[in-house]
Amino acid sequence: MDTRYMLGARRRARGAARPIILAVVAVIVLLAAASWFLIFRPHQELVAADAGGHPSTPVTVGHAAAPPVNVEAMSVNQLLAEASKAMKEQRYLAPEGNNAFEFYLKVLQKQPGNQVASDALRETFPFAASAAEQTINQRNFDEAQREIDLLSKADPTNFTLTILRSKLDAQRKTLDQEQQKQLDQQHQQQLAAQKAAADKAAAEKLAQQQAAAEAAKRQQALAAQQQAQQQATAAPAPESAAPASAGATRDAVLTRQVNPRYPTSAQRAGIEGWVEVDFTVDVEGDVRDAKVAEAQPRHVFDRSALEAVNRWKFEPAMRDGKPVASQLRRRIQFKLRQ
Template identity: 60%
Template sequence: MDTRNSRYARSRARGAVKPVIYVILAIVAGLAIASWIFIIKPHEDLVSADAGGHPSTPVAASQQAAPPVNVEAMSINDLLSEARKAMNAQRVIAPAGNNAFEFYLKVLQKQPGNQTAADALRETFPFAASNVEQVINQRDFNEAEREIDLLAKVDPANYTLTILRSKLDAQRKTLDEEQQKQLDQQRQADLAAQKAASEKVAADKLAADKAAADKAAAAQAALLAQQAKAKQDEAAKERATATADTGAGTASAGGETRDPMPIASIRPRYPTSALRNGQEGWVDVQYTVNADGSVSNVSVVQAEPRHVFDSAAIEALRRAKFSPAMRDGVAVAAQQQKKIEFKLSNQQ
């Protein structure tokens, strides 16, 4: 009797346990389905996407260009649906106004305790951060700042944000340095071009000045040569004319040409004082023999001793008679110079 009661009690206990197990299994299954629908399925869709199967894969331009939607007018279910669509299209955090991050954040704004949106944001945070890093490497700094601000709304204390901001600052600094380097190179190129242009202008001016100077020098040399030739021609012409005139005059006149000649020896009187004192000397006299043979313009050029024999020499020349100078048979006046000596030996 006791054994039957014991078996019956155990059987009833087993019957009471089965409904509880079923309930627990049903709850677990429901949670699994919900996780599959709202979290796992979007992620698997991302992994199996044709564009590379990973949210960090660069998004195609057509997907990035998706137009923004009016999130304010959407319900929570609509926002979650749009978020899943965005995840499937790899619009994790871009473009602005039409990406999964903004949809999930709007869900949390409307329903702060929504676990689906919170879990999705936490799960997709690394993929979004990878997308931000790609945008930074592409140097789209404004877009990178916008995406970092979205990440900060999800987890402001996450160390990844510090790293991303550091990379953003470093890329900006690198870009500034590259731009400054390009500006410096362009400035140096401009300065070099200006210097080359200035040197070319200076060289051209120097060459032009030299060419002008050479041309002027050549013209001056040609002018001097022409003038010298003209003088030579004029001189030759004058010589030819003079020769012709001389030949013609000689041929026409045919007379004698000679200097004046004294008719008799010129014997001056020896001064008495000089004779008494035993002085000797000489006087260099200049005079003119006129066309009639007379003498005029007698003057002492030099004497030794002076003023002793001057008067005697002048008187002697005034008394002298000359045969006048002849030019082509015509008597003409001519000037002569003669040295008259006074010697005591000639007085004995």
Template identity: 60%
Template sequence: MDTRYVLDTRRHARGAVRPVVIAIIAVIALLAVGAWFLIIKPHQELIMADSGGHPSTPVVAATLAAPPPPANVAEMDVNQLIGEARTAMSAQRYLAPAGNNAFEFYLRVLEKDPGNKVASDALRETFPFAATSAEQAINSRDFNEAQRQIDLLAKADPTNFTLTILRSKLDAQRKTLDKQQQLALDQEKAQQLAAQKAAAEKQAADQLAEQQKTQQAEQQKTAQASAAKKSTQPTEANPAAGGDTAGGATGGETHGAVLTQAAAPHYPPSAVRSRQEGWVQLSFKIDTDGRTSDIKVVESQPRRVFDRAAMEAVQRYRFTPAMKNGVAVSTTKQQRIEFKL
């Protein structure tokens, strides 16, 4: 009997506890709902009214043209500045344009009334969305405007970590643009140098071709004069001697060295960059195999700028060696090589 009585008592106790728990939960829920409607929601509505719109409204890239800034901003009182700030917030002019944006108006409010809660709360609530505006300026590579907006954000909340991120992005974008511009300049400079080098080599080749043409004409005249002289020698020396000359010459071919392969000098890159021009007078020996040797600079202007290039070009020259009575002989020659851009 005692055992059954105890069990029945426990069952009744558990049945009484359940309604109490449910009642407590219902009271807590009602208090939470009441707090939302009576405290939290009115406070948020106040913040939204002060800021000119809901803070969660996304920042759009294109907005209507902003009206001109008020002419008498410095003379406005706190209420007038707050009114201008709310108008700017409604138009999502958080940080731009300069002189006619919500942040500047609210900051002026705080200058006049440092403890103004409306301005402080509005700046704090809208800071993330204003930061988005600054980030858009960075992405569009309007670096001066982005820097101005970041500085404005720093006045509102100098310790906000978002400023560090924005400054890092701005610095990275500036470096990227600098690299792109430098690369474009380097490519343009390389193209100019290549064009100048090609023009210099063409001009040098044209000069060599003209020199070869003049040399060949002179050598042809010399050969013709020599042949005419030989044809008259037998008659003058001994008409009865036939083809023998007075001096016992064999009558073999005699002519000067003839250039068969020219080489354009390479225009020194340093001279191309400084746009220098000049010339080099060279003396060199033409060996019996048609190659050049003993190349020396006789005179140059300017000194030592084009000497090496001229000597290397002459070293690549090839000649038909000079002939004397049918025998190849070495000769010495001088030549002037000009360098012009």
């Protein structure tokens, strides 16, 4: 047979088969589209309408207004009606005694194999699981456990239950850790408050001791001054008395001593030491040009020592009965216990 004739016959056969294939594909596409719009889509819309939305949609309807009902006294039809109502109100698992899952489970208990209840539990399971997850996130752990137990009665082998139980355990551990952290913080605050109170009491005690020491020194200085005045009054004037210009000669006498303030940082650190201060007592008995000569340790008590010395008061030194300025050095001790 002629080869050209065979090739032409094959081309005509392929050309005749191509429209048939295209027609078959078009019919399949039309059937799929019709199935989607006429069967699957209405079914999904019905499930979504009964359940209140997508399983990931947060449940916002309150359950406090739905009191428990006596499911034992209700017929199968009544239970199905109440279950449908609960589904529309998104009462999948709560409140206890008045929710869709309990109604459907009671239907299956009274009438095993009820297709409506079985289908509803299966189709609603994702929505109910989402509600249980929100209860876990709200840290209502007892209610979450009850809802998980209710889900397990409907589908005990569903892997979602394992996820929910894991989330519940994780939230419980997180809450325990947060509570423990709060307890630790409260304990630290109590310790800090106790330490602050102890430091305050120690500072007050030190201030009282310093005030008592200052008062004792003032009393001693006053007594010495009174004794000197009495001796000067009782002593008879010699016949060959010196002229008025050749009066008494003495050093400056401290009449008011102000104890230094103990630095808070040194007190807390338990540091003791001393500072030697050089200063001038002018003719009025006031301290001038006070500066640190030596200190141990350095730069810890210097400021407190200078502040105290600058507030001291003296009777000026006397030379031939006349007040004169004088140079003095004093060591100031800083001790935590006296």
